[in-house]
Amino acid sequence: MHMLVIEDEPALSLILKYHLELEGHQVEVAADGKTGLAKASEAGFDMVLLDLNLPGCDGTEILSALRLAAASTPTIVLSARSSLEDRLRCFDLGADDYMAKPFALRELSVRIKAISRRAQALPEPVLRCADLELNRVQRSVVRGGRRIELSAREYALVEYLIQHKGRCVPRTTLLRHVWNMPEQSGTNVVEVYVNYLRRKVDQGFGRPLIHTVRGEGYVIRELNSTRSAEDSGDSVPDVRWRGAAGRRVYPSAAECIA
Numbered sequence: 001m002h003m004l005v006i007e008d009e010p011a012l013s014l015i016l017k018y019h020l021e022l023e024g025h026q027v028e029v030a031a032d033g034k035t036g037l038a039k040a041s042e043a044g045f046d047m048v049l050l051d052l053n054l055p056g057c058d059g060t061e062i063l064s065a066l067r068l069a070a071a072s073t074p075t076i077v078l079s080a081r082s083s084l085e086d087r088l089r090c091f092d093l094g095a096d097d098y099m100a101k102p103f104a105l106r107e108l109s110v111r112i113k114a115i116s117r118r119a120q121a122l123p124e125p126v127l128r129c130a131d132l133e134l135n136r137v138q139r140s141v142v143r144g145g146r147r148i149e150l151s152a153r154e155y156a157l158v159e160y161l162i163q164h165k166g167r168c169v170p171r172t173t174l175l176r177h178v179w180n181m182p183e184q185s186g187t188n189v190v191e192v193y194v195n196y197l198r199r200k201v202d203q204g205f206g207r208p209l210i211h212t213v214r215g216e217g218y219v220i221r222e223l224n225s226t227r228s229a230e231d232s233g234d235s236v237p238d239v240r241w242r243g244a245a246g247r248r249v250y251p252s253a254a255e256c257i258a
Ligand code: CA
Pocket: 007, 008, 009, 051, 052, 053, 054
């Protein structure tokens, strides 16, 4: 799994990274709350391990922001706070598990496996973005009532984007998850397939759903724009950062057109 550890204690984050990598996971570490929230808001992580007492932004703010953004990445809270109130608050905010420090690494591993099994066991059968509907049981894609024929790779690509609807998916993440290729691959296969997908999913439907986030990746989301699909490529400006919690916000349709 691709895991994000948000932990400001260097010794602990090092131990966690070492332990999880030994178990075969790919691990990124964020040492403060704002960096952690920015990273967790990006698509591509399969699980987040979250400390609560963090510089810059409390862990509970990160949980709230992720759930407000409808992010469904499983999250385990690892905290020195051990009161019942703290645990209940985190579960209420959408945490999947809570371990009080100090904890045993072996127990953490078991809990990670259990949560991962649960997350994989219950995939949503139908995913939607505006009038685009992807049925994972039938492996069919329909937009505006019209069935769209996709190749297996195009289907995998749109499925990954729509699973992370509203969030920027870096090109490297797509390479890793859709093509199972290393991030450093000097290939433009992602760009080529996004173009294939745009022709089938966006062209002729008025409002484009697949957008380029320049220098970062791609996002599928509905903008209140009437621009043609052909305009939805590199003309979309860079992502902006706003809000006290540092949530990533994409430009409005008016800003895109400007
Ligand atoms: Ca801490």
